[in-house]
Amino acid sequence: MLNILSSQVAGIILFNAPISEETQFDxxxxxxxxxxxxxxxxxxxxxxxxxxxxxxxxxx
Incomplete structure (x- = not known):
């Protein structure tokens, strides 16, 4: 799920959410x-x- 949020799926800006390493860890x-x-x-x-x-x- 985290990869989808930060992968720019289909070029949609909504899916360009930067997630910090600490947040990914948590x-x-x-x-x-x-x-x-x-x-x-x-x-x-x-x-x-x-x-x-x-x-x-x-x-x-």
Whole structure:
């Protein structure tokens, strides 16, 4: 995504956004950490399902 913003796609000035190295670094690490935060719950659910671990029982 960052490459598109600074690559002048189709010569459109809108896509000529200068992004500093520090900003690229912050966005990269924010995305990287967000990926793990979003996938950890999914991973835990998948492991529990595969090992038939019941965490929450239905109230019925």
């Amino acid at each position: 966005i990269f690490w924010g995305s990287f950490i967000g990926l793990f935060i979003g996938d950890i719950p999914r991973f835990i659910i998948q492991v529990c399902k595969n090992f038939n671990i019941i965490i929450l029982k239905p109230l019925l």
